[in-house]
Amino acid sequence: MAYRRLLLPLTGTAAGEAALATALMVARIWNAHVHCLHVRVDARDVAPLAGEGLSGAMIEEMMAATERESGDRAGRVRALFDRFAVTSGGVAIADSAETALKTDGPTLSFESIAGREEDVVAQQSRLYDMAVVPHPEADEDVSSSDALHAVLFDSGRPVLIAPRQVPQTIGTRVCCAWNGSAESAAAIAAALPWLHRANAVRLLYADEYQRRGPKVDGIRSYLRWHEIEAEPVLFKPLTKDVGAGLLGAARDFEADLLCMGAYSHSRLRQLILGGVTRHILENSDMPVLMCR
Incomplete structure (x- = not known):
């Protein structure tokens, strides 16, 4: 499994x-290929948003401005990728999937296409083992991360949210958040390769976090069938905040990977009222593997 x-x-x-540096760390561990995808805004999508009362010339100018801005952004992203590829060392740049398959060691590739980011990312992610997504910016509302939610809700694949700072290690000490939900079960199944490789695994659970479903002893027994010994640990919410308690327990363990299900409650409820998923997305300083 890899x-x-x-x-x-x-x-x-x-x-x-x-996120690019974190993805390459993962690729070095698993001898994997990282495909970097930049989705440009399609200027044709601007026309329906222009509304009534605008002349054809005004709409054309708006589309042209969008095309210029999108092209400039794509150029900056490509330059970032090229700089990273030059300075990384020991990684090959593949111009096709066939080239990557024939290359020993980790490989990188880059593609820039026009479209709606949430649609393109969700659809393309279905052809990969995992998506690695940048952490939401400090001043960015987590609800605005189209790529993150596209993978979580529409790809059927796990997503690894990279921390804002590149981690020193990843996957050596793993915490799995367990609440009996289908989402947490999917996350643990997706994390099995990490769990097999880890030096230590801890199952974090709490009464306040538990949903309808099996208790922690059940998932501990499941992992034993996969020859993974995990230590169950009860965590306490901090000031009634389950997310803060979960994140604090993972830090106490010195985890370099947190595995958890996402949005056991509805996404709308969590975005409006807050919730465990939202707290982790906004405050985690370690890589987080999520499944929905």
Whole structure:
């Protein structure tokens, strides 16, 4: 069991650069290929949004401005990728999947296409073992991360949210958040390669976090069938905040990977009222593997 193909929706931000470095760390571990995908805004999508009362010339100018801005952004993202590829060392740049398959060691590739980011990323992620997504920016509402939610809700694949700072290690000490939900079960199944490789695994559970479903002893027994010994640990919410308690327990374990299900409650409820998923997305300083 291994992760061989990783998709990285690449942005030109500092978080995007950290995600690229994190994805390469994962690729070195699993001898994998990282395909960096930049989705440009399609100027044709602007026309329906222009509304009534605008002349054809005004709409054309708006589309032209969108095309210029999108092209400039794509150029910056490509430059970031090229700089990273030059300075990384020991990684080959593949111009096709066939080239990557014939290359020993980790490989990188880049593609820039026009379209709606959430549609393109969700559809393309289905052909990869995992998507690596940049951490939401410090001043960015987590609900605005189209690529992240596209993978979580529409790809059927796990997503690894990279931290804002590149981690020193990943996957050596793994915490799995367990609440009996289908989402947490899917996350643990997706994390099995990491769990087999880890030096230590801990199952984090709490009464306040539990949903309808099996208790922690059940998933511990399941992991034993896969020859994985996991230590169950009860965590306490901090000031009634389950997300903060979960993240604190993972830090206490010195985890370098947190595995969990996402949005056991509805996404709308979590975005409006807050919730465990939202807290982790906004505050985690370690890589987080999520499944929905």
